[in-house]
Amino acid sequence: MEVDLHGLTIQQARVKVMGALKRATPADYRLTLIHGYRGGSAIRDMLRDEFSRHPSVIRLESTFNPGQTVFVLREY
Numbered sequence: 001m002e003v004d005l006h007g008l009t010i011q012q013a014r015v016k017v018m019g020a021l022k023r024a025t026p027a028d029y030r031l032t033l034i035h036g037y038r039g040g041s042a043i044r045d046m047l048r049d050e051f052s053r054h055p056s057v058i059r060l061e062s063t064f065n066p067g068q069t070v071f072v073l074r075e076y
Contacts, residue, residue, distance in 0.1 A: 002032045005043055013043045014050070021056045024073055030061075031071040044069060 003020045005013045013035070020031055035043040047069050051057050054071075061070040 001028050001030070002034065005033060005035045008043070010042055010046050014046065017047065017051065021054065021071075021073075024056065026074070029072070029074055029076060031073055033069045033071065035067060035069065037067040 001020060001024060003016060005016060008016065017031075017033065024031060033047060035047065037044065048060060051071060052060055056071075056073060058072045058074065061072055063070060
């Protein structure tokens with residue numbers, strides 16, 4: 001599953017990510033969050049700080065794209 005967070009405030013991004021985590025099914029292994037990186041890092045930092053301890057998220061993964069964060073929801 002993929003969620004685009006471009007142009008959102010931190011609060012809007014938080015709500016959108018929480019909704020995506022609630023909609024995730026057992027078939028969803030990863031949640032890719034596209035937040036961008038040229039406009040600042042506030043959303044990225046919020047995602048890493050608040051959701052690293054979320055019960056649905058096993059771990060966070062970095063990608064080669066600095067504008068993406070991946071939540072691992074379950075292992076393959």
